[in-house]
Amino acid sequence: MAENLNVHVNENMPENQRLINFLNQELSxxxxxxIKLHRYxxxxxxxxxxxxxxxxxxxxxxxxxxxxxxxERVLSIGGRPLATMHKFIxxxxxxxxxxxxxxxxxxxxxxxDYQTMIDEIKGKGAKLAEEVNDxxxxxxLNEIQGRLEKHVWxxxxxxxxxx
Numbered sequence: 001m002a003e004n005l006n007v008h009v010n011e012n013m014p015e016n017q018r019l020i021n022f023l024n025q026e027l028s029x030x031x032x033x034x035i036k037l038h039r040y041x042x043x044x045x046x047x048x049x050x051x052x053x054x055x056x057x058x059x060x061x062x063x064x065x066x067x068x069x070x071x072e073r074v075l076s077i078g079g080r081p082l083a084t085m086h087k088f089i090x091x092x093x094x095x096x097x098x099x100x101x102x103x104x105x106x107x108x109x110x111x112x113d114y115q116t117m118i119d120e121i122k123g124k125g126a127k128l129a130e131e132v133n134d135x136x137x138x139x140x141l142n143e144i145q146g147r148l149e150k151h152v153w154x155x156x157x158x159x160x161x162x163x
Contacts, residue, residue, distance in 0.1 A: 019128040020079030028091035030067040036097040046103045111155040114148045121145045
């Protein structure tokens with residue numbers, strides 16, 4: 001999986017190539033997350049089926065919007081968004097869903113995935129956007145980070161309810 005983001009930048013690459021690479025990594029994360037959330041939506045079982053089935057649908061719809069926003073941002077800053085599952089799997093820092101995740105495992109994994117993406121945005125993405133003075137990308141990343149932090153809070157609260 002990822003950390004291919006340390007691509008060597010040469011003179012022919014745009015100044016913001018490292019930012020484009022980061023955005024493609026997050027695009028890959030959202031693609032994997034989108035498929036994972038569909039899987040969870042389709043296969044969740046248990047006492048909380050009705051609520052989780054609905055929540056996962058809301059989350060995969062949101063992930064689809066984020067996927068599109070990030071791809072369009074990559075295009076608007078002169079890059080080319082990744083657009084194949086092979087490339088998404090190669091660049092993602094998330095793991096695909098497992099075959100028979102339980103409700104508890106699903107919640108734990110989603111919390112971990114969202115936290116991973118938050119940490120990447122805070123640790124690398126924001127800095128890269130600031131380095132090239134790209135305020136619109138920084139705004140987009142901050143918006144996504146805020147929503148993901150809310151999801152982590154809500155999933156943690158829900159997980160506390162399960163125990």
